[in-house]
Amino acid sequence: MVQGSANLNTEVTEEWLQEYVDGWVKFFKKQTSDGELANYIPILGEADPEALGISIIGKNGTTIKSGNTEEKFTIQSISKVLTFIVACMERGLTYVLDRVDVEPTGEAFNSIMHLEMKQPNKPFNPMVNSGAITVSSMLDGNSSDQKLETLFILMEKMIGHRPEINVEAYESERDTSMKNRAIGYYLLEGDYLESDLSITLETYFKQSAIEITIDDLARIGLVLSNDGFDPVTEEEIIPRSITRLAKALMLTCGMYDASGKFAAYVGVPAKSGVSGGILAVVPPRVRDEELPFLEGCGIGVYGPALDKQGNSIGGIKLLRHVANHWDLSLF
Numbered sequence: 339m340v341q342g343s344a345n346l347n348t349e350v351t352e353e354w355l356q357e358y359v360d361g362w363v364k365f366f367k368k369q370t371s372d373g374e375l376a377n378y379i380p381i382l383g384e385a386d387p388e389a390l391g392i393s394i395i396g397k398n399g400t401t402i403k404s405g406n407t408e409e410k411f412t413i414q415s416i417s418k419v420l421t422f423i424v425a426c427m428e429r430g431l432t433y434v435l436d437r438v439d440v441e442p443t444g445e446a447f448n449s450i451m452h453l454e455m456k457q458p459n460k461p462f463n464p465m466v467n468s469g470a471i472t473v474s475s476m477l478d479g480n481s482s483d484q485k486l487e488t489l490f491i492l493m494e495k496m497i498g499h500r501p502e503i504n505v506e507a508y509e510s511e512r513d514t515s516m517k518n519r520a521i522g523y524y525l526l527e528g529d530y531l532e533s534d535l536s537i538t539l540e541t542y543f544k545q546s547a548i549e550i551t552i553d554d555l556a557r558i559g560l561v562l563s564n565d566g567f568d569p570v571t572e573e574e575i576i577p578r579s580i581t582r583l584a585k586a587l588m589l590t591c592g593m594y595d596a597s598g599k600f601a602a603y604v605g606v607p608a609k610s611g612v613s614g615g616i617l618a619v620v621p622p623r624v625r626d627e628e629l630p631f632l633e634g635c636g637i638g639v640y641g642p643a644l645d646k647q648g649n650s651i652g653g654i655k656l657l658r659h660v661a662n663h664w665d666l667s668l669f
């Protein structure tokens with residue numbers, strides 16, 4: 339039995355929420371043993387498989403954190419949401435969507451199948467590797483560092499400090515990622531890349547190796563929840579039209595071939611990464627009863643033991659539990 343799982347029916351206080359979340363994290367930490375680390379990127383195999391942490395930030399500043407809250411980890415596929423946003427801001431939605439579709443694949447994140455079987459072989463969506471590599475090629479600049487500069491500026495606005503690339507993680511992936519190179523060649527053949535393949539892949543590997551914490555993810559989630567406007571700094575960081583599309587893509591494609599189940603059982607836009615991070619966005623919702631974070635919140639989760647689809651096994655269970663108990667679903 340999960341500790342503290344009774345229905346919420348009295349006034350919501352921060353101390354009370356904290357007590358609930360502490361109990362849930364403790365419970366789901368035990369279930370991380372059913373998952374496996376992402377050994378295919380050698381450095382990710384060195385993480386603590388039992389780690390599990392969550393950070394939640396509400397629009398009014400309410401913050402609940404529990405478990406392994408201090409770890410830095412690489413952003414991996416969660417960067418796909420942010421580079422998509424940057425490409426749309428730099429090039430415009432029409433330009434980007436002419437080159438990457440917005441359809442879920444139902445396949446693994448690094449699948450090559452559609453690129454081979456469909457003609458024209460336009461990548462299905464920017465949340466899977468083929469689409470994200472295409473998006474990386476579209477970023478402004480002639481080198482990977484120039485291409486990532488706008489991403490760094492955008493992230494700094496959202497999380498309050500300039501993030502850094504974990505060079506060891508970058509090199510670990512660059513030196514082993516043959517499948518992404520193969521995807522790159524298919525994209526090159528289909529004429530989808532806007533810059534040189536080696537610069538494109540360098541950009542993609544570097545963006546994947548940006549280091550973040552669950553607090554950073556929660557802050558990013560909060561901005562997305564609030565349609566691109568940061569309630570902390572009171573600045574519009576991302577245009578609303580782009581934020582809405584990013585959230586739709588997260589909901590339909592963000593958890594790869596588990597996106598349908600995540601939408602059904604958790605019901606909020608989310609994006610995972612193979613380092614074990616999950617970014618979840620809880621939009622404001624209207625309910626008759628008093629519930630936590632009715633005005634919306636951002637959630638960051640870290641749990642490096644993964645399920646078969648490459649999503650944090652403890653993180654998904656924890657999010658599902660929180661969403662059920664606090665009625666966070668959009669639906």
Ligand code: DON
Binds near residue numbers: 518
């Ligand atoms: O391209 C890769 O394989 C990694 N840089 C990112 C994959 C990833 O995070 C998939 N997520 N669950």
